Amino acid sequence: MTAPSGGPDRAGGAEARTEPAPPRRRDAARSRELLVQAALELFAERGYDRTTTREIGERAGVDPALIARYFGGKTQLYLATVRLELGNETPADLLEEERLRTLLVRLTQRGPGPSFQSAVLPGDNTEVQQASRSYLYERVVDPLRERFTAERVDRPQLRAELAAAAFAGVVLARSSGAFSELAAADPEELLPLLHGLLAASRPS
Amino acid sequence: MTAPSGGPDRAGGAEARTEPAPPRRRDAARSRELLVQAALELFAERGYDRTTTREIGERAGVDPALIARYFGGKTQLYLATVRLELGNETPADLLEEERLRTLLVRLTQRGPGPSFQSAVLPGDNTEVQQASRSYLYERVVDPLRERFTAERVDRPQLRAELAAAAFAGVVLARSSGAFSELAAADPEELLPLLHGLLAASRPS
DNA sequence: ATGTGAAGACATCAGCTGATGACATCGACT
DNA sequence: AGTCGATGTCATCAGCTGATGTCTTCACAT
Numbered sequence: 172m173t174a175p176s177g178g179p180d181r182a183g184g185a186e187a188r189t190e191p192a193p194p195r196r197r198d199a200a201r202s203r204e205l206l207v208q209a210a211l212e213l214f215a216e217r218g219y220d221r222t223t224t225r226e227i228g229e230r231a232g233v234d235p236a237l238i239a240r241y242f243g244g245k246t247q248l249y250l251a252t253v254r255l256e257l258g259n260e261t262p263a264d265l266l267e268e269e270r271l272r273t274l275l276v277r278l279t280q281r282g283p284g285p286s287f288q289s290a291v292l293p294g295d296n297t298e299v300q301q302a303s304r305s306y307l308y309e310r311v312v313d314p315l316r317e318r319f320t321a322e323r324v325d326r327p328q329l330r331a332e333l334a335a336a337a338f339a340g341v342v343l344a345r346s347s348g349a350f351s352e353l354a355a356a357d358p359e360e361l362l363p364l365l366h367g368l369l370a371a372s373r374p375s
Numbered sequence: 376m377t378a379p380s381g382g383p384d385r386a387g388g389a390e391a392r393t394e395p396a397p398p399r400r401r402d403a404a405r406s407r408e409l410l411v412q413a414a415l416e417l418f419a420e421r422g423y424d425r426t427t428t429r430e431i432g433e434r435a436g437v438d439p440a441l442i443a444r445y446f447g448g449k450t451q452l453y454l455a456t457v458r459l460e461l462g463n464e465t466p467a468d469l470l471e472e473e474r475l476r477t478l479l480v481r482l483t484q485r486g487p488g489p490s491f492q493s494a495v496l497p498g499d500n501t502e503v504q505q506a507s508r509s510y511l512y513e514r515v516v517d518p519l520r521e522r523f524t525a526e527r528v529d530r531p532q533l534r535a536e537l538a539a540a541a542f543a544g545v546v547l548a549r550s551s552g553a554f555s556e557l558a559a560a561d562p563e564e565l566l567p568l569l570h571g572l573l574a575a576s577r578p579s
Numbered sequence: 580a581t582g583t584g585a586a587g588a589c590a591t592c593a594g595c596t597g598a599t600g601a602c603a604t605c606g607a608c609t
Numbered sequence: 610a611g612t613c614g615a616t617g618t619c620a621t622c623a624g625c626t627g628a629t630g631t632c633t634t635c636a637c638a639t
Contacts, residue, residue, distance in 0.1 A: 197586050197635060217497060220424070224627060234588055239628055290554070291495055291547040293421050293486070304553050312554075326568075332557040333545060333568055340544015341537060343495040349508050350494070350516075350536040364537055364576070371575030372568070401605055401616045428597060438618060443598055 203241050205231040211252045215282040216346075219249055219299050246298055249285070253302045256284065257309065264314040265338055265369050268362070275342070275358045275365065282346045283339075286310070290339040311335045315372075324373050334372035341365060407445050409435040415456045419486040420550075423453055423493075423503050450502055453489065457506045460488065461513070468518040469542055469573050472566065479546075479562045479569065486550045490514070491543045515539045519576075528577050538576035545569060 209231035213222040224245050228235030242248040263270040278287075289303035312335045319327030345354050353361075413435035417426040428449050432439030446452040467474040482491075493507035516539045523531030549558050557565075 199586065202586080221497070221499070223625080225625095235627085236589080236629080237587070240586090245627065288496065289551070291492075291544060291551055293425070293550060294552040296552070300553075307553065326556075329556040329560055329565075330568065332548070332554040333565075333572065336545045336548035336554060336557060337541035337572060338544070339548065340495055340542070341540045344536070344540035344543065347493070347495050347497050349504075349511065350540060352530075352533040353536040353540060356533055361533075361537075364534065367578075368537065368541060368572060368575045371572045374571075403616065406616080427595080429595095439597085440599080440619080441617075444616090449597065 199241065202231075202233045202237055205233050206238060206241065206248065207251055207255060209233075210248050211255065211284075212281065214249060214252060215284045217282075218288045219285040219303075249299055250302050252284075253286070253306050257306060260310075262310050262314045264318055265311060265334060266315065266318060266366075266373075268366050271366055271369070272358065272362055275362060278342050279345065279358050283342045287339045287343055290336060291343060307335065307339075311338065319373060322373065330372045334369050337372070338365075338369060341368075403445065406435075406437050406441055409437050410442060410445065410452065411455050411459060413437075414452050415459065415488075416485065418453060418456060419488045421486075422496075423489040423500070423507075424498070450500060453503055454506050456488075457490070457510050460490075461510060464514075466514050466518045468522055469515060469538060470519065470522060470570075470577075472570050475570055475573070476562065476566055479566060482546050483549065483562050487543075487546045491547055494540065494543045495547060511539065511543075515542065523577060526577065534576045538573050541576070542569075542573060545572075 206227060210222070210227050213227055213230060216222075224235040224238050227238065227245075227248070238245060238248050242251060263274045265271050265274070284303075284306075285299065286303040286306040289300045290307050292300075294300050312331050315331035315334055316327045319330050324330060341353070344350050345356075348354065410431060414426070414431050417431055417434060420426075428439045428442050431442065431449075431452070442449060442452050446455060467478045469475050469478070488507075488510075489503070490507040490510040493504045494511050498504045516535050519535035519538055520531045523534050528534060545557070548554050549560075552558065
């Protein structure tokens, strides 16, 4: 975990895929990947601002200077992580309980990314925030709005934003350490409560 | 607003109280007050971390060095603002619509303080976080928990924290610029929706 | 084996932030 | 008027952060 330079990293075995070269000691692609992975974790834990390039480099076992070399800077590295996550999953509709569960569990394991933090933080309107917010819309707000529109609820956009904001608050609060019981609650226990709360974003 | 040294500041009139001294050009008490006021505004707008002592000094028209002199540092200045807010109002029970309205309107005018941000964001300054969280508990969580307890709802603490987190998310989101309709919505328009949402934190 | 370009390590820079100490200036009191 | 503490101003420090440039080291092709 700390020093990839010393030990053999070939534990994975030899899968003969498009890339036959296994564990080169100098491998830009691997370094890039390690950086993105470390950045993904750290950004999720602490958010964008509070994560330093040196931390990212340390966790990745890669020199922080390579962030600038390979991505252009911290900003672009973050954008790379967002693009990575965007491809990952289908947008979740928070009101469908199964998808809410998936999302909740996932956000419990790793922290909520900067996307959720950007929902709540005052904006310099940087590139980072715009990307985070696009991600949030695509992932949370838009599916909700579509559901509300289909259900012929009035003010679907406002209701979707309201529910998304509430959800962001809960998810962020869980990892902030401010609320003890909320943080300690098991996702399965929290799920019905949270689902009930979010469901109230449409008229009964 | 910028240069208190130039103009006469005696607008208040001469109330003969314990302190007869009217508008001294050098007045530590006044400087302290200006600093606290500026800090209150800036912390509410941008949060603790993103506010610099130089900004505070600039807005207050006071040299930033006096922050250290009069308060000990940025941290203690923040604590002073929290103490100021704590004395202000009676704790609000979010489920009582009139109090929710009051709180919502107030948080709409000035931004949400760092108390709400700390509820939701991880922070590094422990003193600041603890003060913020105490404030939040006293102001939002505890009244809700007491209501739930009185209503014999199960898991009152968890439900109170859940509602508080959701409320914090919505309030913060409104001033973050991430959600257009949510930010643009009039408090009176938002009130029933938000009230309905929060009311769902207890079982129907 | 060996030359060459890629990959990485390291030192360092510039900007910002909070804090501090030295100095200047005011104003109340004698 | 003169003194001295209180108040305000300024320059500056130390720490952190992102970024950059240079030098070394390796892997591959020849």
